[in-house]
Structure formats: C-alpha cells, structure tokens
Amino acid sequence: MITATPGSWKSPISAHLLASAGVSLGFVQVVAGEIYWDESRPDEGGRTAVVSKTQGHLLPAPWSAVTRVHEMGGLSWLVCNWRGETGLLFSEKSDQRIYWKADNADPVAITPISSTEALARYSDFLIRGQEIWCVREISSEQETNRDLIAITPAGDIRILDSTSHFYAHLALSPNETKLAWISWEHP
Numbered sequence: 001m002i003t004a005t006p007g008s009w010k011s012p013i014s015a016h017l018l019a020s021a022g023v024s025l026g027f028v029q030v031v032a033g034e035i036y037w038d039e040s041r042p043d044e045g046g047r048t049a050v051v052s053k054t055q056g057h058l059l060p061a062p063w064s065a066v067t068r069v070h071e072m073g074g075l076s077w078l079v080c081n082w083r084g085e086t087g088l089l090f091s092e093k094s095d096q097r098i099y100w101k102a103d104n105a106d107p108v109a110i111t112p113i114s115s116t117e118a119l120a121r122y123s124d125f126l127i128r129g130q131e132i133w134c135v136r137e138i139s140s141e142q143e144t145n146r147d148l149i150a151i152t153p154a155g156d157i158r159i160l161d162s163t164s165h166f167y168a169h170l171a172l173s174p175n176e177t178k179l180a181w182i183s184w185e186h187p
Helices: 015-019
Strands: 024-031 034-041 047-052 077-082 085-091 098-102 118-128 131-140 144-151 157-161 166-172 179-184
Touching: 024 077, 034 077, 047 077, 077 118, 085 118, 118 166, 131 166, 144 166, 157 179
Parallel strands: none
Antiparallel strands: 024 034, 034 047, 077 085, 085 098, 118 131, 131 144, 144 157, 166 179
16 A cells, blocks of 8 residues: 555556547447447547448548537437438537538538637437437537527528527437427526
8 A cells, every 4th residue: 555645656547548448439329220339539539430330430530420519518420311311410529510421421511610709519419301400509708508409401590499508318209290308407
C-alpha cells in the first residue's frame, strides 16, 4: 500500500492507458434482420464509426457520427429508408449538421451550416413518410433552445413541439399517427 500526500505520488494509471483501452460499443439498431452499431475509437481520435455485421463500415474515416445535443450527446445516427433509398442518416461531429449517406455514396449535407451566432445540433432521428423528425438544439452564448422538428425533402423545417427544455427518445406509433418522446425541464 502506498502512503503519500495527496497529489504527490505518480499513478500507474495514465490518461493514455485509459484512452487506449480499445473500441467501445454504443447504440445498436436492427433493421430487416441486419445488426448495426456504433463504435467509439480512441485510436482514431475518438471518432465514432457506424458498423454492420455483414457490410462492415458504413461510415468511413474521417466522418464521425456524434451529436452534442444536451452537451452529453444523444442518438446520432439511424439506418433507414428515406426517399426510396436505404442508407445512413447521421449527425457529423465536426459541424453538427445532418448528413445522408446512401449505400456506396459519399455523405450529403441535409441541414445548412449554422450561423456564427448560434449552433444547431440534431439527434434522435426517425423517418415519417419523406420527412426526417428529430430533436433540434440551437445554442448561442445567451441561451439554448430545443424543439422537435420535421425536415421536409425540400429542407423546410416545421416545429412539432417546443414546450420543453429537453427532448429525447422519439418513437412513432405503428400506424404513424402518434409521436411519443421523453421530455423534461430545468429544475
């Protein structure tokens, strides 16, 4: 046992040792019997890749499916059928925009670049018809606001709800007539 003044001894556990522990798995999604998951990769600068059991990497480097909604993140990707194509919808870590990556294609931005005054972030995606429904957070130095939005194929945004401080875990009813979510307020 080591007895020493706090902060005066050298620990054998370093930040590098903890970060090099290896790949960690995150969210898992099953679509038509195919298993998808995300992997946080310390050896790739903390990049989050989306992987399939049979297809391998869906999101090649340097792309990283990470959202900063609520500052701690949220569900940042969804494998889905959108506008007649199967692909990956994700929030890109570097600019927090939503991107669409169809099979064997490069990612295409769905949302515009945020202004310098306010950063828009997105999470918890689902598809209803031809629209993308998700949580949107707009953060500036003065305030942060969140809402549930629908993004049309033309890129127009419709607010579905804006009555709560926080939103997560969107889910559609089987007949797609009702939307459920978890929301909470500041204490």
